[in-house]
Amino acid sequence: MHTEVFHKNELLDRESLDKLQAIRLKNTVFQASRSKFYRDQLYHAGIKVADMQTVDDVRRLPFTTKEILRTQYPYGMLALPVEKMNRMHASSGTTGSPTAIFYTKNDVETWGDLVARCMYCVGIRPKDVFQNMSGYGLFTGGLGIHYGAEKLGCCTIPAGAGNSKRQIKLLKDFHVSAIHIIPSYALHLATVFDKLGIDPKSLNLRIAIVGAEPHTEAVRQRIEEIYGIKAYNSYGLSEMNGPGVAFECPEQNGMHIWEDAYLAEILDPKTQEPLPDGEIGELVITTLTREGMPLLRYRTKDLTRFLPGECPCGRVHRRLDRILGRVDDMIILKGVNIYPMQIERVLMEIPEVGQNYLIVLEREGYLDQMRVKVEVKDDYFVEDMRVLKGLQQKIARLLKDEILITPRVDLVEHNTLPTSEGKAKRVEDHRED
Ligand code: ADP
Ligand code: ZN
Numbered sequence: 433m434h435t436e437v438f439h440k441n442e443l444l445d446r447e448s449l450d451k452l453q454a455i456r457l458k459n460t461v462f463q464a465s466r467s468k469f470y471r472d473q474l475y476h477a478g479i480k481v482a483d484m485q486t487v488d489d490v491r492r493l494p495f496t497t498k499e500i501l502r503t504q505y506p507y508g509m510l511a512l513p514v515e516k517m518n519r520m521h522a523s524s525g526t527t528g529s530p531t532a533i534f535y536t537k538n539d540v541e542t543w544g545d546l547v548a549r550c551m552y553c554v555g556i557r558p559k560d561v562f563q564n565m566s567g568y569g570l571f572t573g574g575l576g577i578h579y580g581a582e583k584l585g586c587c588t589i590p591a592g593a594g595n596s597k598r599q600i601k602l603l604k605d606f607h608v609s610a611i612h613i614i615p616s617y618a619l620h621l622a623t624v625f626d627k628l629g630i631d632p633k634s635l636n637l638r639i640a641i642v643g644a645e646p647h648t649e650a651v652r653q654r655i656e657e658i659y660g661i662k663a664y665n666s667y668g669l670s671e672m673n674g675p676g677v678a679f680e681c682p683e684q685n686g687m688h689i690w691e692d693a694y695l696a697e698i699l700d701p702k703t704q705e706p707l708p709d710g711e712i713g714e715l716v717i718t719t720l721t722r723e724g725m726p727l728l729r730y731r732t733k734d735l736t737r738f739l740p741g742e743c744p745c746g747r748v749h750r751r752l753d754r755i756l757g758r759v760d761d762m763i764i765l766k767g768v769n770i771y772p773m774q775i776e777r778v779l780m781e782i783p784e785v786g787q788n789y790l791i792v793l794e795r796e797g798y799l800d801q802m803r804v805k806v807e808v809k810d811d812y813f814v815e816d817m818r819v820l821k822g823l824q825q826k827i828a829r830l831l832k833d834e835i836l837i838t839p840r841v842d843l844v845e846h847n848t849l850p851t852s853e854g855k856a857k858r859v860e861d862h863r864e865d
Contacts, residue, residue, distance in 0.1 A: 547580020
């Protein structure tokens with residue numbers, strides 16, 4: 433099969449990929465042991481570099497968690513002196529204090545190559561004018577994507593986050609053909625286009641990279657329809673460099689995790705035992721090429737599964753399913769486990785539902801309740817109370833079918849729920865207020 437690729441490692445066969453991973457795993461353990469933290473950890477676990485022979489030996493290594501990175505803040509995880517570092521980033525801090533990540537010059541290069549590979553894979557070429565609409569600064573979605581786009585050879589516009597009118601002006605004036613955008617912001621931006629009376633389809637856009645937060649297939653489809661483009665899911669986390677960890681190929685069926693750079697495991701979150709392909713668990717990743725701050729068995733807390741089978745695109749790098757959410761995102765209500773993405777999936781398939789929603793958890797007396805605030809598209813927001821009541825009941829019923837609990841549904845006019853330039857906040861928990 434002939435697939436045009438940015439990097440030859442994309443087309444390695446399984447055997448070669450396994451061999452490469454085994455060699456790189458051993459190198460990584462050696463490199464990690466140059467940091468005081470891992471030297472102590474490996475010593476206490478009785479592991480020597482020479483023990484690392486095959487890919488499966490990764491399972492002998494201890495885990496690294498976000499909490500460990502926080503206690504080692506700021507420089508505790510470095511495998512080389514600070515003088516050798518070239519760049520620093522931090523996580524967004526969605527779940528607590530941010531963690532700091534360091535890159536050597538080589539790390540910056542290999543990361544840029546990975547991002548360029550992802551972009552090339554979905555058809556972005558040097559001739560594209562590329563607008564990066566994610567926040568610059570410590571967030572990796574800014575410079576991370578930026579360097580990848582430049583490496584690929586695109587004329588790259590560092591638009592940054594927010595300022596929607598200016599974003600639209602840039603898109604129009606420079607005939608932008610490819611963008612990077614957070615999915616919730618892509619939906620919000622659509623409402624600004626609407627207000628300005630501009631049809632996003634009239635632009636020169638053809639491809640969007642969407643990622644950085646969980647979103648459903650229905651949201652992707654909305655983005656593709658509104659803008660008249662193809663949208664590809666992009667997964668990454670600052671602890672693993674940032675974007676460029678796993679990316680959809682043109683098949684749009686799962687994200688290839690680049691196995692020459694990352695060794696991925698899906699583990700049962702309770703027992704930490706590996707799960708078979710197809711079963712949902714926690715994604716755990718070991719870096720395979722990083723020299724400044726290698727991480728062993730980093731527990732991402734993100735829930736997903738390996739998709740079984742081969743991808744028709746010809747790449748054997750394993751595919752991850754859409755991220756269902758973080759382990760911490762799970763809502764426990766009346767003894768039922770619910771993920772915000774289950775709710776999004778239902779809502780976004782209802783044609784009357786607008787581009788934004790919010791899940792509010794509250795306590796009434798001794799009872800926990802869920803309230804789902806849903807924006808209704810302008811065309812459907814009619815004066816007739818009976819029609820609105822009918823819609824409210826329909827949404828509540830469809831949600832109950834999915835989550836087994838009947839939530840209260842509040843219908844609100846479009847553009848009235850809070851929006852964010854960064855990752856959307858989907859749940860407000862007032863139960864302890
Ligand atoms: P923080 O963990 O503080 O949000 P990061 O900016 O490093 O910091 O974000 C990484 C996290 O963002 C991932 O662990 C994951 O939870 C989420 N994420 C990134 N890309 C995606 C994606 N394509 N789909 C779902 N979630 C994603
Ligand atoms: Zn593929």
